[in-house]
Amino acid sequence: MRRAFLRLGSISLLCVLALAACHNKDKDQAAQSGGDTPVEAVQQSVTLLKTGDFAGFWKHALPPADYETLRTDWAKTPPDQPPLTDEDRAEFKEHIKELTEPGAEDKLFAAARPKLIEYQQQYSDQLPLMVGIFQGIARAGIEKSQDMSSTQKKQVSDVLDVLAPWAQQTPWFDQARAKQAIGIVVATARKLDLKSADDMRAMDFDTAMQKYSVGFLGLKELLNVYGLSVDAALDSVKVATVETGPNWARVKIDYTLQGKPITTESVLIQQDGRWYSEDLLRNVHDSHERLMAPPAAGTSAVEAATTPVEAPAKAEAKAPEPKSPKKG
Template sequence: MRFRPLRRSLLPLVAVLALAACHHQDEASQVGGSTPEAAVQGSIDLLKAGDFNGLWKHALPPAEYATLRADWSRHNANQPPVSAADKAKFDEAVQKLTGPDAENKLYAELQPKLDQMEQQYKDQLPVMISVGDALLKNGVAQNKSLDGEQKTQANQLIDVLVPWAKQAPWFDQARAKQAVGVVVATARKLDLKSPDQLRSMDFDAAMAKYATGYAGLKQLLAIYGLSVDDTLNSVKLSTLSSKDGRAVVKIDYTLLGKPLSAESTLVQQDGRWYSESLINNVHEAHERLQQPATAGSTALTALPAPAASTATKN
């Protein structure tokens, strides 16, 4: 009897939390967001879940989402045929990653190489990563599609990732064995039979494969000390401005213990909020698709990358 007052006092709180959770899930499952912050949070939730189809559907207005889906098959149709040599390499790689006892066979092959690489590159690796740091920042500086704020955000991200890359235990045997297991398990889940299978995938099938690859990548990064989920869970949102159907949301987050921030610009259509940059990316990709193909062009260069586009500027 003495516990009944406590139970009665907790029931309203449980009810509120349940309603809030339902509302949170409802936002992520809807097209767009009811507010700018809800739109960004919904994209973050879908990215964390690896639901790339849901992410595109949530972040884009219905017309742009339909364009993205329609253009997907056209991109695949425009790709050059796969050569016999490339098919043979693909088959060999898939067999090596998915064959019987692949985990132990690959690790047995990798183990002596790790010892050799540690002796040869341990002292050189920080220098090599520093060179990569300079190349990345130069690429950011030369990128004409990024504005000043985006370039600043990209450089801040690089400044956090480079020290991690220098100190990560890349040659650790136990972690290497875990990593091999993740790679093999991911390859088996992807269940890729041939390069032509990749060409013939429709949008839904491709997004499902993206989700599988993304889950494997998150596991690999976590093995070496970088948790994508921890970063996404650390996000705090605040609206910097909202006027005339256009809003800017600040995204504060923590990556590897370092506080970082980014901004996401959203536009309102039919009472819902959507990612301005993703809308522009779909329009630009569609326009490029209308142009005659040029030598050396590839199908996927015109498509925005789901994770990168959403993580930096929704």
Template sequence: MSTKFARIALAAALGLALAGCGKEEAPTATAPPPAVAAKAAATPDGAILASVQHVKAGNFDALLQSVLPPDEYAKAKADYSKEMNKEPATEEDKAKFAENMTKLTASDAEAKLWAELEPKLKEMDAQMAQQMPMMVAMGKGFIQSSIQQNQELNDAQKQQAVQAVDALGNWVSTAKFTDPALAQKSIKIVCDTARKLNLKTLDEARALSYEQAMGKIGVGFLGLKEVLAVYGFSIDQTLDSVKATTLSSDANSAKVKIDYSLLNTPLSVESDLVKVGDRWFGKEMLESLKKKDEAPGEVAPAAPANG
């Protein structure tokens, strides 16, 4: 998967699809079941909730179509193969990929991985009990300090980001990562996911079409969700908690408030949407795309000489 596509897809997913597609304006709404997601997307807040449903289902092609204007989506899709093969893979990369996939997809993969991990769990448990509190505290402090110094975030965004980091830090501190039963469940999920990916070599992965790659990303994401849920972090629970309210709107713009719960921590963010054609898109996403189009390296045309 190319860095460009992974960045766009994961940013959209982890941002709870704060940019969406749709039409007109609407009152408060809650995350709809998939069957009515398309109908809900006819409003700014409904568009965001429809995108949330794409994330939950692991449908990243549909997600990208919802957060990218048609011309940008078409451009990204057309550029996929070029981006994927921009930097050639090394022989070492290829060997490591093949080794890992063979190990994870073998018929006895679960048993062998557990045999490797089990003797280390007690030692890991002792180390984590001693070191985890300090590591989490240091990590939270560093990240939260970086957030406060970020000049691209406003005060409300900083506050939300700090709260999210705090919630994640608390989860890391209490999750039972070294519990034998949970470790065995996680190993099974990882192996099952690797088998579903059905990729034996890095060359196969790099030769995937855009549609195939989006499908593989979805498989991997659903596997990741399962592993996190084993340790008490339900992404689906977070997505299901999303509520969106259109605060204001006119013919060209809308502001939507998004409320959700992350690990039992209530959070809220406001998202600005703009209308392109008959659809709504996140303002920040469009500005980001514009900046990339104007990235350094492209020489601007010289201004015409006067006189």
């Protein structure tokens, strides 16, 4: 389930940039499942992510039964996950030592400095072209993805179109920024306090959510060093309901990323009087079904784990296709 969660997490984090504004809520409300309204459901999800509260995010973003399923699935090993080798364990231990030993910041920067000088001389002029090539590859991957809906693909593509120019203009080889970034990475690694590869795989859901929180907050700080503020993007969003139907609603989201305005939409569904993201629910259901599906006759465990499985339809978790708004 860990790989499924990482995939869901990466999708939802990218989509969150295109999904909501940040509004302060008290802790009691943050612990509730779903939102009172479609707009509030989206706003509260972003509030939790902005603070790095992943445990609270999943508890809020999923109906209670799906949340408990997610927690249960967390302890299950994916059929396609290879066992750890002694080489894996040794490599993990060495990387952790490099990042957390006394004086790690100075040692890592001393090793990075000559490379930064070399890369500045060799690649600074080629960087825009290299980023452009990566952008094309990423866009092709988005289009081929089976884990994202068409709405999610558009959201991620719009974000990519803004981030590519930012990446082309960012001074990645600047030594002062690199030293600051290394300090953030080292501080984050120490806070994570990972002991071994085996311990990392054996983490329970609550412990893993705490580690993800530390990593996410460190990542936001790291991006700030290079001029990308996730919080500023979240704070700029305005959400409005544009269409409703029986137990579903479509919301329009306007936000600014790196000074560029972006507009997107999201469909939410209502269950037991609470509102949830349709795309996120579908992704969670699909991942659970893939985890639980038995291998077909003559199919290896790895093949079965990587073959898409259609999740059973759930009437209460499926919104009808929204109609396009009439133009006046």
